[in-house]
Amino acid sequence: MEAFTTHTGVGVPLRRSNVDTDQIIPAVYLKRVTRSGFEDGLFAAWRGDEHFVLNQEPFKAGSVLVAGPDFGTGSSREHAVWALMDYGFRVVVSSRFADIFRGNSGKQGLVAAQCSQSDVELLWKLLESEPGTPVTVDLTDKTVRAKDLVAPFEIDDYTRWRLLEGLDDIALTLRHEAEISAFEGDRQTWLPTTDPLQAV
Amino acid sequence: MSRTLAEKVWEAHVVRHGSGAEPDLLYIDLHLLHEVTSPQAFDGLRLANRKLRRPDLTIATEDHNVPTVDIDKPIADPVSRLQVETLRRNCAEFGVRLHPMGDLEQGIVHVVGPQLGLTQPGMTVVCGDSHTSTHGAFGALAFGIGTSEVEHVMATQTLPLRPFKTMAINVDGALQPGVTAKDIILAVIAKIGTGGGQGYVLEYRGRAIENLSMEARMTVCNMSIEAGARAGMIAPDETTFDYIKGRPHAPSGADWDAAVAYWKTLRTDDDATFDAEVHIDADELTPFVTWGTNPGQGLPLGASIPDPEQIADENERVAAEKALSYMGLEPGTPLRDIRVDTVFLGSCTNGRIEDLRAAADVLKGKHVASGVRMLVVPGSMRVRKQAEEEGLDKVFLDAGAEWRQAGCSMCLGMNPDQLAPGERSASTSNRNFEGRQGKGGRTHLVSPLVAAATAVRGTLSAPADLEN
Numbered sequence: 001m002e003a004f005t006t007h008t009g010v011g012v013p014l015r016r017s018n019v020d021t022d023q024i025i026p027a028v029y030l031k032r033v034t035r036s037g038f039e040d041g042l043f044a045a046w047r048g049d050e051h052f053v054l055n056q057e058p059f060k061a062g063s064v065l066v067a068g069p070d071f072g073t074g075s076s077r078e079h080a081v082w083a084l085m086d087y088g089f090r091v092v093v094s095s096r097f098a099d100i101f102r103g104n105s106g107k108q109g110l111v112a113a114q115c116s117q118s119d120v121e122l123l124w125k126l127l128e129s130e131p132g133t134p135v136t137v138d139l140t141d142k143t144v145r146a147k148d149l150v151a152p153f154e155i156d157d158y159t160r161w162r163l164l165e166g167l168d169d170i171a172l173t174l175r176h177e178a179e180i181s182a183f184e185g186d187r188q189t190w191l192p193t194t195d196p197l198q199a200v
Numbered sequence: 201m202s203r204t205l206a207e208k209v210w211e212a213h214v215v216r217h218g219s220g221a222e223p224d225l226l227y228i229d230l231h232l233l234h235e236v237t238s239p240q241a242f243d244g245l246r247l248a249n250r251k252l253r254r255p256d257l258t259i260a261t262e263d264h265n266v267p268t269v270d271i272d273k274p275i276a277d278p279v280s281r282l283q284v285e286t287l288r289r290n291c292a293e294f295g296v297r298l299h300p301m302g303d304l305e306q307g308i309v310h311v312v313g314p315q316l317g318l319t320q321p322g323m324t325v326v327c328g329d330s331h332t333s334t335h336g337a338f339g340a341l342a343f344g345i346g347t348s349e350v351e352h353v354m355a356t357q358t359l360p361l362r363p364f365k366t367m368a369i370n371v372d373g374a375l376q377p378g379v380t381a382k383d384i385i386l387a388v389i390a391k392i393g394t395g396g397g398q399g400y401v402l403e404y405r406g407r408a409i410e411n412l413s414m415e416a417r418m419t420v421c422n423m424s425i426e427a428g429a430r431a432g433m434i435a436p437d438e439t440t441f442d443y444i445k446g447r448p449h450a451p452s453g454a455d456w457d458a459a460v461a462y463w464k465t466l467r468t469d470d471d472a473t474f475d476a477e478v479h480i481d482a483d484e485l486t487p488f489v490t491w492g493t494n495p496g497q498g499l500p501l502g503a504s505i506p507d508p509e510q511i512a513d514e515n516e517r518v519a520a521e522k523a524l525s526y527m528g529l530e531p532g533t534p535l536r537d538i539r540v541d542t543v544f545l546g547s548c549t550n551g552r553i554e555d556l557r558a559a560a561d562v563l564k565g566k567h568v569a570s571g572v573r574m575l576v577v578p579g580s581m582r583v584r585k586q587a588e589e590e591g592l593d594k595v596f597l598d599a600g601a602e603w604r605q606a607g608c609s610m611c612l613g614m615n616p617d618q619l620a621p622g623e624r625s626a627s628t629s630n631r632n633f634e635g636r637q638g639k640g641g642r643t644h645l646v647s648p649l650v651a652a653a654t655a656v657r658g659t660l661s662a663p664a665d666l667e668n
Contacts (some may be wrong), residue, residue, distance in 0.1 A: 018394060018494050021631040027614035031265065031279040031284045033513035045635050068515055070395045073428065074631060076330040077237065096395055099430050100330060101346055107348035109439035141265045155222035156362070169348070176216055176225060180358055183215045183227050190455035191229060192318050194259040194297050197448055200642040
């Protein structure tokens with residue numbers, strides 16, 4: 001995973017709450033078996049509308065999405081994170097994220113920055129009145145900055161550390177392989193396995 | 201120290217406790233795979249030259265992409281076909297048991313696991329699918345994960361996780377006739393909202409929950425994620441043990457006794473406290489349907505479409521306006537006046553044998569309204585077989601419904617079963633998001649009983665409406 005310390009890019013105001021993962025990427029776009037190319041499915045239904053924010057200059061080139069509360073609800077599809085990142089987003093700002101989406105973001109290096117709703121409203125106003133305003137997201141001091149606005153955001157310390165260091169979760173866990181093996185040795189023998197049953 | 205059910209199961213699976221901000225490392229007892237969220241995870245293993253640690257705790261089935269007709273022919277959509285073929289190749293390469301299309305054990309992953317007896321109380325169960333919460337009905341800690349986590353479980357059989365908070369959903373009293381588990385969970389979501397359960401494991405408790413069958417409990421836990429909770433649980437009891445006993449992967453003999461003795465300890469201690477509690481009175485519940493584009497936008501069937509202008513919260517008002525515009529509905533319209541084009545009975549929420557029986561009971565001797573199509577899609581091939589043994593297929597076919605093969609079908613627009621733009625459905629599935637059942641499709645979430653009655657009348661209806 002690529003390390004993330006700070007990012008500056010065009011902020012995109014998305015004035016919607018409950019942006020579920022079926023809106024971020026509809027199921028029909030989930031069929032790829034590779035890890036790239038999901039940008040075509042990003043907000044596919046909404047992008048058919050010429051007034052949709054990502055169809056407007058300068059928002060087309062956006063990399064910091066500022067959305068309403070309950071962003072990323074619904075399906076566990078990590079494709080939602082891939083679609084955002086493949087399009088070019090590095091950060092999503094919202095006052096509330098769905099748990100699975102937030103977890104998936106942390107694994108991929110997309111920063112899910114949780115700001116207060118009042119700061120989200122201020123960002124929306126700023127980005128709408130001055131389109132193209134650069135937004136800086138600084139993971140070291142946990143702030144979103146745009147012009148004079150400085151909005152603190154929350155992110156859990158462990159995810160922040162992993163993002164700052166660009167660390168791979170699996171490699172971190174495998175440092176504890178001996179403990180995993182010990183745990184396995186103590187499991188109840190009656191727990192099921194998926195081994196095919198012998199015909200009796 | 202007194203603990204909740206969720207805390208007991210969590211604690212029993214901690215491989216190592218994290219220090220400071222570091223999460224706990226949790227052991228995973230069962231990993232379910234399907235074709236959509238696994239290919240990139242298998243690829244990740246290959247790229248890093250890692251092995252699948254426990255193929256014997258892993259099982260796969262094909263469900264999201266599969267057609268529900270002509271399953272003996274190749275899948276027509278080449279991209280869907282490639283995804284299914286990729287799963288087959290990956291399972292062969294990594295030694296994972298797979299139930300492919302046409303196999304008697306094939307079906308929706310959350311129907312297949314419990315039916316094989318692989319889901320048992322006190323286990324940790326994960327799958328790259330948010331409706332993994334279904335398995336919590338057995339007193340398992342079961343939750344959906346993303347593809348990075350799928351790869352993590354493949355490589356390590358563990359997940360780094362921070363403990364969830366706990367929320368009790370107390371459903372006291374008794375359900376009235378015609379009111380089902382689906383109505384309970386839709387009412388819960390309408391009450392706490394789509395974000396209300398965020399960060400929590402829900403534990404459903406109370407007399408109305410204890411009186412539910414195992415399959416009805418699965419319906420309740422299935423939709424925990426629609427309230428924002430990754431997991432929902434119900435303490436195991438005799439109903440649970442009776443359901444598991446004799447299933448292919450259930451313990452037997454002395455193992456059965458040892459397992460049951462342990463399972464009986466899996467209940468929230470009397471003096472344990474939850475981080476939050478919610479109360480619902482089952483006596484008050486009536487059939488519930490959704491009118492909007494998230495599962496929290498639901499009301500009793502007897503109500504009318506709400507007026508967004510009466511909603512105080514600005515975000516909710518805007519959401520309601522957008523929902524009504526998408527749904528093509530006017531404030532003040534009685535829900536019973538809403539005409540549907542399609543009725544879908546199926547999904548991991550309501551695609552089990554009891555769901556089919558309940559709907560067939562309503563449809564028996566009646567006919568689907570003219571201009572309405574009804575799809576009946578069993579959750580698994582085994583459910584289909586059992587339904588045919590009971591003659592339910594004939595009831596559906598005689599009523600003019602379509603009797604399909606097993607799969608996720610019209611729950612999500614990923615296979616040939618989709619709504620056309622503007623088409624309206626009454627659906628026993630779990631999500632009414634914009635475009636969920638096909639681009640431009642409009643979804644009302646309902647119980648199997650309401651689905652069947654709606655099919656007969658052509659407008660959103662309860663079985664009681666058929667008697668008038």
